[in-house]
Amino acid sequence: MTKEVAVLGVGMHPWGKWGKNFVEYGVKAARDALADAGIEWKDVQFVSGGDTIRNGYPGYVAGATFCQAMGWSGARVASSYGACASGSQAINNARAQILAGLCDVALVVGADAAPKGFFAPQGGDRPDDPDWLRFRLIGATNPIYFGLYARRRMEIYGATEQDFAKVKVKNSRHGLNNPNARYRKEVAKEDVLSSAIVSDPLHLLEICATSDGGAAMVLTSMEYARKHATDPVKIAGVSTVTPNFPNTVIEMPNFATDSAAAVAPPETPFKDSITKLAYEEAGLGPEDMSMAEVYDLSTALELDWYENIGLCKPGEAEKLLNDGHTTLGGRVPVNPSGGLACFGEAVPAQAIAQVCELTWQLRGQAEGRQVENAKAGVTANQGLFGHGSSVVVTK
Amino acid sequence: MAKTKVPAIDDWFRMDFAEPQLLGSRCTECGTYFFPKESHFCRNPNCSGTNFEEAPLSPRGKLWSFTNNCYPPPKPYMAPDPFVPYIVAAVELEREKMVVLGQVEASVKINELSAGMDMELYLETLFEDDDNEYIVWKWRPVA
Ligand SMILES: [Zn+2]
Numbered sequence: 442m443t444k445e446v447a448v449l450g451v452g453m454h455p456w457g458k459w460g461k462n463f464v465e466y467g468v469k470a471a472r473d474a475l476a477d478a479g480i481e482w483k484d485v486q487f488v489s490g491g492d493t494i495r496n497g498y499p500g501y502v503a504g505a506t507f508c509q510a511m512g513w514s515g516a517r518v519a520s521s522y523g524a525c526a527s528g529s530q531a532i533n534n535a536r537a538q539i540l541a542g543l544c545d546v547a548l549v550v551g552a553d554a555a556p557k558g559f560f561a562p563q564g565g566d567r568p569d570d571p572d573w574l575r576f577r578l579i580g581a582t583n584p585i586y587f588g589l590y591a592r593r594r595m596e597i598y599g600a601t602e603q604d605f606a607k608v609k610v611k612n613s614r615h616g617l618n619n620p621n622a623r624y625r626k627e628v629a630k631e632d633v634l635s636s637a638i639v640s641d642p643l644h645l646l647e648i649c650a651t652s653d654g655g656a657a658m659v660l661t662s663m664e665y666a667r668k669h670a671t672d673p674v675k676i677a678g679v680s681t682v683t684p685n686f687p688n689t690v691i692e693m694p695n696f697a698t699d700s701a702a703a704v705a706p707p708e709t710p711f712k713d714s715i716t717k718l719a720y721e722e723a724g725l726g727p728e729d730m731s732m733a734e735v736y737d738l739s740t741a742l743e744l745d746w747y748e749n750i751g752l753c754k755p756g757e758a759e760k761l762l763n764d765g766h767t768t769l770g771g772r773v774p775v776n777p778s779g780g781l782a783c784f785g786e787a788v789p790a791q792a793i794a795q796v797c798e799l800t801w802q803l804r805g806q807a808e809g810r811q812v813e814n815a816k817a818g819v820t821a822n823q824g825l826f827g828h829g830s831s832v833v834v835t836k
Numbered sequence: 837m838a839k840t841k842v843p844a845i846d847d848w849f850r851m852d853f854a855e856p857q858l859l860g861s862r863c864t865e866c867g868t869y870f871f872p873k874e875s876h877f878c879r880n881p882n883c884s885g886t887n888f889e890e891a892p893l894s895p896r897g898k899l900w901s902f903t904n905n906c907y908p909p910p911k912p913y914m915a916p917d918p919f920v921p922y923i924v925a926a927v928e929l930e931r932e933k934m935v936v937l938g939q940v941e942a943s944v945k946i947n948e949l950s951a952g953m954d955m956e957l958y959l960e961t962l963f964e965d966d967d968n969e970y971i972v973w974k975w976r977p978v979a
Contacts, residue, residue: 561910574845576911576913577845577914578962578972582910584905585905585924588904588924592901592903593901637906638906639905639907643903689934690935691900691926695937699879702934
């Protein structure tokens with residue numbers, strides 16, 4: 442397999458609300474990743490930053506910002522933005538450099554210092570920007586879209602609020618012993634259902650918060666890796682696909698779906714197509730996965746992902762959950778890290794953090810949340826404005 | 837003195853309280869609909885169309901999903917004080933084969949809604965200032 446790259450080192454700054462600059466979180470994570478890899482900062486040839494758009498200009502040029510903070514070393518640099526998918530864009534760009542033979546050692550870093558409360562659009566009057574207009578004309582916050590998807594599961598598949606709450610209960614248990622998780626407290630179903638409703642049927646405890654945090658990894662060519670490590674974890678597939686026209690599922694920040702009046706919808710809907718490409722690149726399928734890290738922006742959304750990434754057929758996610766298959770100890774644990782439920786979202790770091798978790802799991806270093814006999818895992822996530830994000834990681 | 841009713845956004849819907857319609861556009865080459873309007877290049881990747889006609893969208897459709905929003909959104913939403921929760925609906929239009937979002941008429945309760953039910957377009961005040969009432973499209977169950 443010539444398409445593989447090695448994950449030689451991973452590192453994170455714990456998620457939380459620390460009140461510091463995002464650069465500090467990123468540098469801490471980067472230093473940890475370098476130490477984990479046993480590589481000197483000056484040996485890094487390419488730095489791939491995930492952008493944060495909420496921390497001014499340094500956030501837009503995150504790659505260079507981290508380089509400066511680590512001490513200018515002449516490395517080549519890129520900064521990527523793809524909303525919640527920024528991290529996998531950064532991973533993919535580093536991988537492309539390595540596979541093209543342009544470098545052997547790349548450092549991927551993403552970090553965020555998040556504002557309080559709902560994500561708000563950028564300030565100013567921007568009546569041409571759909572992300573501004575959806576707030577202005579409909580008050581369509583992100584949780585509104587999550588609420589629409591959740592209610593759809595109830596109406597079409599007979600899902601219940603109890604089912605959704607159980608996702609939170611599961612993830613809260615998974616994250617209990619994760620030192621990088623922000624929320625490490627067991628949550629009972631009753632706690633979830635008695636918390637305030639944000640966007641019916643979703644309660645406050647079912648919608649992920651925004652967090653500060655940082656994640657980083659050292660990616661290298663397989664040739665380089667073999668000289669520095671025995672049997673490193675590998676990235677076998679990365680997908681950063683956009684939808685195919687017409688995309689017939691309503692998505693943030695849109696007012697409407699594409700019209701399917703002239704062209705029939707694609708055979709594979711967007712969210713299903715995201716992991717499909719990563720599986721294809723890896724030459725593996727959902728049945729080969731020991732675990733998955735998916736974007737549980739809401740509890741119900743985690744259930745959608747079970748189906749989108751091929752763990753079960755449409756409409757069967759509630760059963761998969763209730764039978765315990767996605768719980769640690771089950772057939773294919775989902776979000777063994779605790780997921781966004783225990784982390785909260787640190788946008789440009791999150792997709793990188795998902796891969797960090799799979800790396801620890803595959804090395805057998807996920808203390809207190811270890812998936813037994815883990816051989817391969819998949820991450821799945823989606824960024825605003827049509828950014829697919831999925832990484833397949835193997836032993 | 838009564839306030840003047842003005843659209844919260846120009847040219848997105850017909851300001852006709854009796855027969856409101858969303859104003860989309862349609863590619864004259866392939867027939868794809870767009871809302872909001874597309875007027876430069878067709879977004880169907882198999883079509884090179886650059887000509888569009890205004891296309892008033894079907895004022896009726898079927899409810900795809902819905903949710904009740906209980907927390908005040910950030911600006912630029914102009915939330916009343918005290919905040920009033922509102923329902924948002926996604927409605928599937930048969931002819932255009934697309935799903936369109938909108939708030940739901942303020943008097944409708946969430947337990948009156950279920951997926952698949954017939955919905956119709958309706959105009960209602962979104963917010964007001966000293967002089968004007970700003971009007972927006974909403975959905976409501978067909979009586
Ligand atoms: Zn066309």
